[in-house]
Every structure is written in structure tokens, then in C-alpha cells.
Amino acid sequence: MIKGNMKRHREYWESVRDYDKEVFSVYKALRSNPVKAALKNRPKKYKVAYLGVGSGFMLPFLSRKFSKVYAVDFSKTLLDRCKSEFVKFENIEYINADFRDLRKIKEKVDIVISVNSILPPSIKDKMKILKQISKMTKRNGLFIGILPSADVVIYRVMLEIDNLIRKGYSEKRALKKWEEFLDRKSFSPLGFHTDDYDSITQKYWYPFEIRFRLKDAGFKSIKIGKAYYKWSYCKDNCYGYFPGKEGSWDWFVTARKK
Numbered sequence: 001m002i003k004g005n006m007k008r009h010r011e012y013w014e015s016v017r018d019y020d021k022e023v024f025s026v027y028k029a030l031r032s033n034p035v036k037a038a039l040k041n042r043p044k045k046y047k048v049a050y051l052g053v054g055s056g057f058m059l060p061f062l063s064r065k066f067s068k069v070y071a072v073d074f075s076k077t078l079l080d081r082c083k084s085e086f087v088k089f090e091n092i093e094y095i096n097a098d099f100r101d102l103r104k105i106k107e108k109v110d111i112v113i114s115v116n117s118i119l120p121p122s123i124k125d126k127m128k129i130l131k132q133i134s135k136m137t138k139r140n141g142l143f144i145g146i147l148p149s150a151d152v153v154i155y156r157v158m159l160e161i162d163n164l165i166r167k168g169y170s171e172k173r174a175l176k177k178w179e180e181f182l183d184r185k186s187f188s189p190l191g192f193h194t195d196d197y198d199s200i201t202q203k204y205w206y207p208f209e210i211r212f213r214l215k216d217a218g219f220k221s222i223k224i225g226k227a228y229y230k231w232s233y234c235k236d237n238c239y240g241y242f243p244g245k246e247g248s249w250d251w252f253v254t255a256r257k258k
């Protein structure tokens with residue numbers, strides 16, 4: 001069952017007090033930052049939009065690198081925090097908006113970046129967001145995203161089950177334990193995942209769906225890779241701990257506007 005509409009999502013993000021403690025930090029977790037790498041040789045004159053500011057980790061980097069940065073978020077709390085922390089970065093314009101309606105940004109940009117911020121489970125909301133992104137991107141402009149991976153939840157469960165079997169559990173008991181985990185987390189095969197504490201369902205993505213929906217929204221040359229996380233960070237942050245095994249990942253996506 002999907003819990004929480006977009007209003008509830010916004011309330012959740014408004015309520016975050018200590019961002020670094022309460023929220024999984026993609027940037028602390030990443031082994032290396034593919035978003036920065038993808039932005040490396042882009043012209044200074046470019047205008048970019050960063051969707052979902054969170055703690056604002058990327059904003060100083062984007063501000064130094066590009067002529068104009070639109071920092072967009074529906075959480076006024078998070079935007080205000082970034083605004084006061086990054087006062088000296090004068091080319092950042094803060095836009096308080098829901099990604100489903102980005103008309104407040106009056107010009108098209110060269111690059112739109114979203115790091116784990118396209119999260120609504122509703123197909124209608126997801127498509128609205130992707131179409132808005134497409135609309136605000138110049139022809140042949142770039143979408144660069146990290147999208148939560150649905151596969152990695154099942155990957156973790158596989159590793160955990162194998163671990164229990166190695167410890168002497170019967171296959172049946174091991175499976176039961178981790179099926180219960182998926183139930184508790186309300187993980188759905190459709191890639192929905194309900195946060196235990198806040199009762200909002202967020203979208204986790206499969207590569208075929210990313211390709212399908214980006215194409216539908218007007219993108220081409222869609223490339224999907226893995227943005228790997230460090231086991232040392234994942235350990236206490238819901239992805240398990242399996243050093244030596246392939247790391248957990250979210251999807252790193254680039255696409256061009258048709």
C-alpha cells in the first residue's frame with residue numbers, strides 16, 4: 001500500500017532537523033562522485049538546475065563551476081538553511097517549488113541534476129516531474145541523476161540470506177526472516193518502499209523503468225550505470241555490511257533532451 005501523498009512528502013522534508021543524522025547522505029556514502037565527474041568539462045557559461053537541495057552539499061561546487069544555479073526544493077526549511085549557509089554564492093537562485101510545477105524558472109537550462117530527489121510513488125507524479133524536467137532543459141541539454149535502486153534492496157536480502165545459511169540456518173528459516181524484513185519495510189515488487197518511521201512511501205527504480213519513463217518524457221541517449229556506496233557507510237545506514245562483495249548502489253543516469 002502506498003502511504004502519504006505529496007503533501008505528506010513535503011511535510012516530512014520540512015520536518016528534518018539534523019539533515020546529516022536523519023537522512024542517508026549519498027555524498028558521504030559514494031565511493032566516488034559520478035555527478036561531479038559528469039560535470040567536469042562543461043562550459044562555465046552553462047546554467048544548471050539542482051533539484052532537491054538536502055544539506056546543499058553540491059551547491060558551492062555548482063556555483064563555482066557554472067554561471068547560474070537554480071536550487072529547487074519544496075521544503076522551505078531546507079532552502080532557508082542553504083540560503084543562510086551559502087550567502088556568498090551569489091549566482092545561486094533559490095526556488096521554493098514542487099518539481100511537478102517548475103514554471104517559476106523562466107528560462108531553459110543546459111543541465112538538470114537530481115540526486116535521489118525524484119521519489120514519488122505515483123506514476124502520474126513521476127511523469128509530471130520528468131516532463132517538467134524535459135520542458136526546462138534546452139534541446140540536446142543534459143539530465144544527470146542518481147535514482148534510488150530497487151534492485152539493491154533485494155540484493156541485500158540475498159546476501160543476508162546467504163549469510164544466515166552459512167551460519168547454519170535452514171534455507172526456510174533464513175528466507176522467512178528476510179521476507180519478514182521486506183514486509184516490515186513494505187517493500188513492493190513495484191519498487192515502492194515505506195519508511196518505517198515517517199510512513200511515507202518512496203519510489204525505488206528499476207533500470208527498465210528509468211529508460212521507459214525518460215524516453216516517454218522526451219529524452220534520448222539514456223545511459224544507466226551504478227553509483228557504488230562504501231560498505232563502511234552502509235553498515236549503519238540500512239544497506240547491510242558485506243565488505244568484499246559488490247557494493248550497494250543507486251542508479252547513475254545521464255540522458256539528453258531530444
Ligand SMILES: C[S@@+](CC[C@H](N)C(=O)[O-])C[C@H]1O[C@@H](n2cnc3c(N)ncnc32)[C@H](O)[C@@H]1O
Nearest residue numbers: 013026052053054073074075097098099115117
Ligand atoms: C533524499 S533528499 C536528497 C537531497 C540531496 N540531493 C542529496 O542527495 O543530499 C530529497 C530532497 O528533494 C526534495 N524533494 C523531494 N521531492 C520533492 C518535490 N516533489 N518537489 C520539490 N522538492 C522535493 C526534498 O525536500 C529533499 O531536499
